[in-house]
Amino acid sequence: MRTLAPGSLVVSCQAGPENPIHGPAAMALMAQAAEAGGAGAIRANGPDDIAAIRAVTDLPIVGLHKLGDPAGVFITPTYESAAGVVAAGADLVALDATLRPRPDGQRLDQQIARIHDELGVPVMADVDSLDAGLAAQDAGADFVATTLSGYTDGRTPTGPDIDLVRQLAARLACPIVAEGRIRTPDDIRAVCDAGAYAVVVGTAITNPMEITARLVGALPVR
Ligand SMILES: CC(=O)N[C@H](C=O)[C@@H](O)[C@H](O)[C@H](O)COP(=O)(O)O
Numbered sequence: 001m002r003t004l005a006p007g008s009l010v011v012s013c014q015a016g017p018e019n020p021i022h023g024p025a026a027m028a029l030m031a032q033a034a035e036a037g038g039a040g041a042i043r044a045n046g047p048d049d050i051a052a053i054r055a056v057t058d059l060p061i062v063g064l065h066k067l068g069d070p071a072g073v074f075i076t077p078t079y080e081s082a083a084g085v086v087a088a089g090a091d092l093v094a095l096d097a098t099l100r101p102r103p104d105g106q107r108l109d110q111q112i113a114r115i116h117d118e119l120g121v122p123v124m125a126d127v128d129s130l131d132a133g134l135a136a137q138d139a140g141a142d143f144v145a146t147t148l149s150g151y152t153d154g155r156t157p158t159g160p161d162i163d164l165v166r167q168l169a170a171r172l173a174c175p176i177v178a179e180g181r182i183r184t185p186d187d188i189r190a191v192c193d194a195g196a197y198a199v200v201v202g203t204a205i206t207n208p209m210e211i212t213a214r215l216v217g218a219l220p221v222r
Pocket of ligand 1: 012014147148151179180181182201203204
């Protein structure tokens with residue numbers, strides 16, 4: 001069974017419908033490019049993208065399915081959505097493990113137990129706080145990731161949440177994955193120094209629209 005190796009860079013290959021590279025063909029190419037560059041795993045959204053990526057790489061795939069209202073629990077919010085990403089070829093399931101109410105009324109521990117028992121894959125709990133990380137570990141999560149820090153309280157900082165990585169690594173026994181707004185080698189070193197087991201980078205690698213806009217924004221105004 002493929003899983004997440006310590007010290008690996010996980011490249012998140014995701015593009016929303018507003019992005020010209022949206023769709024399985026482009027995401028599969030992104031995943032191949034990431035593998036050629038040394039990625040240890042791929043993170044991908046939705047059964048179609050996951051199936052296309054599975055067809056071109058043997059790297060572990062952290063699968064998720066964004067469904068419903070992005071203002072609430074929307075990363076793999078239900079057991080059924082987890083089953084869909086595993087059927088498409090994901091080796092791990094990432095899901096929202098914030099303390100917010102879940103859309104199907106299930107508890108996090110129930111969803112994780114069902115994924116373990118019926119799908120037989122590990123779970124990466126995407127959290128936004130130390131309390132959510134502690135609860136996710138108690139609920140049976142195999143990995144805890146800082147994915148949702150800065151996205152649940154109305155103010156998104158520009159850089160990664162290194163403090164949350166440090167707090168989670170100090171308090172939890174399970175491996176901590178640093179994720180969210182990691183853009184530079186210095187960011188990678190900082191989250192690893194803070195205790196990250198693995199690091200996820202998305203936008204800075206797989207979103208040329210955003211990368212272009214950031215660099216254009218640095219041009220002098222004429
Ligand atoms: C908040 C949310 O929905 N995060 C998503 C989780 O899968 C993705 O949109 C991010 O691209 C991913 O977490 C990687 O982060 P960044 O793109 O900042 O490197």
